[in-house]
Amino acid sequence: MNTAQRHHRSELTAGLRALATFLDSHPHVPVPKYGTVRVSVHTNYDTDASSEAEAIAEVERIAALLGTTPTVENGHHVAGAEFGSVRYEAILITQAAMARREALDSYRDAITLDDIEGA
Structure with a gap:
């Protein structure tokens, strides 16, 4: 360091x-009354990882330091530990997951909803 x-x-x-x-x-x-306060480390930005594979390895390394196992779901690699109502987590979202989200969002302007009275 x-x-x-x-x-x-x-x-x-x-x-x-x-x-x-x-x-x-x-x-x-x-x-906050509800939920957890989070301190998030994004391993592709907040570490020395220079590739997606290295950033994933960082999540795994941090998980080992925290004594936990990372979760992998839909391209999100996450390792975390709770300290009361505070959570420390290391995160990597793969390029493929970001591309899927971008594709989904690309349809956002193609859909219009009728105004709902009172909403």
Whole structure:
């Protein structure tokens, strides 16, 4: 890990601690009631992976560090661990999965819905 990466990591963890301290000392500031707060690492952007295969390997490596098994579904490779209501996850969405989504979205403007009263 180079100096810039260490600095960024230190800033991130300090920011998370500062947020926790702030929320603890300001009980009237709302926090999410439902769901999980996520810290997501996208292995094709946030690591040194230079190919999709390397990014998938990063998800697998991170899963091992977290002591879990990655899930693979519809081109989404995900490894994660929960820390209370906070989830750390490593994600890779394959190019094929993104292309499928783009193809699906390409029809978006071809469909119009009638206005629904009250909606």
